[in-house]
Amino acid sequence: MKLLITRHGQSEGNINKSVYFKMPDWSVPLTEKGKEQANLVGVEIYNNIIDSNDSYKCLLVYSSYTRAKQTTEIIEKQLTQLRLWIPYSLTKFETPLIREREWGKLREEFEKYKTIEERNHLFDFYRRPDGGESFADCHQRAFIFLNWLKTQVADTAVIVSHGEFIKTMLMIIDNVSVEDFDRIPNVENCELITRNI
Numbered sequence: 408m409k410l411l412i413t414r415h416g417q418s419e420g421n422i423n424k425s426v427y428f429k430m431p432d433w434s435v436p437l438t439e440k441g442k443e444q445a446n447l448v449g450v451e452i453y454n455n456i457i458d459s460n461d462s463y464k465c466l467l468v469y470s471s472y473t474r475a476k477q478t479t480e481i482i483e484k485q486l487t488q489l490r491l492w493i494p495y496s497l498t499k500f501e502t503p504l505i506r507e508r509e510w511g512k513l514r515e516e517f518e519k520y521k522t523i524e525e526r527n528h529l530f531d532f533y534r535r536p537d538g539g540e541s542f543a544d545c546h547q548r549a550f551i552f553l554n555w556l557k558t559q560v561a562d563t564a565v566i567v568s569h570g571e572f573i574k575t576m577l578m579i580i581d582n583v584s585v586e587d588f589d590r591i592p593n594v595e596n597c598e599l600i601t602r603n604i
Contacts, residue, residue: 408556409563410580411455412600413448414570416441416481418474421596427514432507433472444597445478449485451599452565456486463495466561470568471503478597479567486565498561504552505576507569511539532585542575542588549576557604570594580604 420426420435427435437445456463465486469479479499486497513536535541549572556564568576573594577583580602583591594600 408559408561408604410556410566410600410602410604411452411563412566412568412573412576412602413452413478413482413597414573414594415470415472415474415478415567415596416444416448417596420474424514427510432510435472435474437474437477441474441596442477442481445481446485448478448597448599449482452482453485453488455599455601456563463563464561465495465497466556466559466564467497467499468505468556468564468566469499469501470506470572471501472506472569475506475567475569476501482565482567502552504548504555505566505568505572508542508545508571508575509538509540510536512537513539532588542571545572546575546578548572549579552576553579553604573600577602 416437417440418435418437420432421441422438456465467479467483467486469475483497483499516536530542532542535544553576566576570593574588574591577591577600578588581591
């Protein structure tokens with residue numbers, strides 16, 4: 408199965424971190440720029456699929472967070488145009504399994520430290536912040552999700568998720584060790600990553 412993985416478009420929280428202290432993380436919406444990014448990645452995904460083959464089953468899997476749902480809605484508008492060119496079916500599936508890593512009190516801790524050197528220990532792979540998840544916890548969700556995905560019948564799965572979750576998912580797909588986890592680059596908003604499983 409071909410995976411077309413993208414992070415949600417730019418959100419209000421990406422440009423103003425204080426938003427996370429004013430509303431729940433799951434409810435943070437896209438900015439106008441984020442909507443434009445989603446439209447562009449939708450075109451990129453459409454072009455990727457249209458070039459692939461004659462008959463197509465596509466699975467569109469997305470996080471239950473508002474910014475991912477909004478990104479998905481925009482991408483879906485692009486994908487519905489596929490019906491004009493190829494026999495095509497789209498199955499949508501929303502799941503909290505691929506939500507962002509739960510930061511808990513990490514945001515408050517992060518604000519205490521002013522330099523990268525002081526903040527480094529906050530992002531240790533196994534460190535679980537109060538009320539949050541470690542990257543190892545997120546890795547478990549990614550493992551469960553990828554095993555579920557392998558049971559689905561589709562030519563392509565389009566996955567709309569979040570930066571830290573995508574990093575842990577790529578860690579599994581690309582067989583990256585814990586020691587090398589930090590070498591996986593951060594995923595940009597609406598960056599498209601292609602893999603096969």
